[in-house]
Amino acid sequence: MWRASTRTKRAHAVETALRLFAERGYDQVSVSDIIEATGTSKGTFYHYFHSKQELLSELPLRQLAIVEAWTQRAFAQGASPAGRVNSLLLELAKALGDSPRLVRSLYSMSGQEPLLGKAQQQLAAALIDCLAHWLEDRRKAVYLHDIYSGTLWSWAAGAHPDLEEALRSNLYWAWRGINNETQSGHDNQESPDSTGMALEEEPVMEVAVIGGGLAGLTAAAYLSQSPGVRGVVFERSPQWGGRAFTYEKSGFTLNYGAHAIYGIDRHTIAKLEKELDLNFSSKQVDKRKVMYEKGEKVTPAPLDFVNLVKTDVLSAGQKVRFVAEISAMIANIHQLRKYPTLGDYLAETSQDEDLKELWEHLVCSNFFISPEDARRVPGHVISDYYHNLFLSQKPVNYILGSWAVITNQLKAKIESSGRWETAVQEGVDGIRYENGKYLLTTKNREQAFDRVVFAMPSQQVVKLLKGTPWEPFMADYEANTATEVLVYDVGLSHVVNRPFSYISDMNNKMFITDVSATDHTLVPEGGQLLQGVAYLSDESFGGDTDRRAYLDERQAQMEALFDRHYPGWRDAVTVKRMSKKAMVQSVKNVAGNRLLPNRMESVPFYFCGDGCAGKGELAERAFSSARIAAKMLLEQVELALAK
């Protein structure tokens, strides 16, 4: 299905069309075939594309993007330009993948279809300009461009089975010609393959990213923008996205974790959107439909001034005090900042109990934690968080179509660079240092890398580094506790209409979100997707039996919340997914826990993920820490390659 819920529509159509062109040939694929294969309508297709040729023109446009990235790159002073010319041309060849038929179609249609012809000309001009700038000689640039396109053409026509090998060989001879080294007789009869010819290439840094969740994909997407970096993203599970993994069941799109973005206008995802060229839409949760249940009463959550006036959670006097509290947060002068934890602040403040309860409840909902844990969150963490959120014009938004819209684009970006491999179902089992490189072992290979980025929960980093020379540096992070919740997702065959789309049970610390009220793309026609989340206490219980009894009790309370507010839901259930131990954040941001830094003295690796240092909480921490780690690494690449 061509649903926003699984991919961005345009990107999905391009991928599908290119696959069909590669399989059958451009001529043999009609617009109707593409529409059918993508499961959309003619109207939607023509909303995105004017014609079939526009889809094929994506191929030269992607090549153009590679040339532009190389054009902007800085190189080591005094380095020979031949290396970078070869590296760029080889990268362009690799990025074309392994479909000679597609390239054949492109070449043959370029003469007939003006749009394709124009895209090809644009690519050729940019490539020649780039080579001419490096070589300071336009004739050589044109010659090398012709070598590249000639090789492509003969490979597409079936003259060579292996494009990279053919290009290496042709470039080798081209450079010998350029350098006036060609001698008659003996040299010309030599087979370039058998001489062990060495083609000069730009040095690159080999990087491994371990973990294909939001953090790993984000870090690799940033790194893939640099022509100086080549790498592999390893993901041990069969799918991408980690805890943001999304799957389809009976027409419902279920997220393993939810996809709410808090304060999207001030969120790191806004930076990613610009810097990584992401394309997604989001929709704001209707604040008037966010309710709190306290005792028997259901009342608006005091999220903004209108709701604050209406809510019964606070009395008139408390409302005035709460407005003052919010203003102090916005101005960054709230006293809470100075206290080690929320608990310390609440113990000393003169506020009455309802206001204290409201603060505690807000922290529970934004950090997904129990009241006991809420009191352990450091004062400055809460102040920073609400300073940002209260200033936001868009407190809660959903990415339309779920996390998959983001993860699919990140993955496509990484792969389209031509320099990165995405290795799924290939967990990294070991790491060691040898001859200046880090050797990673998986079930399929042992590969050497110059740099390694860990993009996984800190508990798993600690485990992987056990028995290595870096184990002692991980000791501080070993005892970290994670934020875990009970999740109860139900897909209903019809909508149980309620005047709210979010109901939070203040007494039992759990909530239900009508996800489909904001993101309609996640349900089949007429369906409804409700997500219940119960915060869990991780206080020590007597043993496993007690813990199980506690979880059973939370489940019963959750079902009772559904019964109270969604009458008849049990008869409408089409899909159900329950997890009694879903990890929302790998390191709970409470006193006693320590976030893993992005870099550590004496440890040569980079760290990112929602348990690492970064801005925000939950997924924002995964995105922001990945962005920080990638930028740190890119600075190192610049330095190392400039030497």
Ligand SMILES: Cc1cc2nc3c(=O)[nH]c(=O)nc-3n(C[C@H](O)[C@H](O)[C@H](O)COP(=O)(O)OP(=O)(O)OC[C@H]3O[C@@H](n4cnc5c(N)ncnc54)[C@H](O)[C@@H]3O)c2cc1C
């Ligand atoms: C129920 C629930 C609700 C949530 N709701 C929200 C929300 O509304 N808003 C929000 O912002 N966030 C939310 N989150 C949090 C968000 O999903 C996470 O913060 C984010 O997905 C974490 O991403 P990550 O990349 O840091 O970690 P992960 O997703 O855990 O990714 C790490 C990856 O590393 C892989 N890996 C581990 N070890 C190895 C190895 N040795 N080799 C190779 N691969 C390895 C794992 O398989 C995994 O895929 C929610 C989470 C849950 C569970």
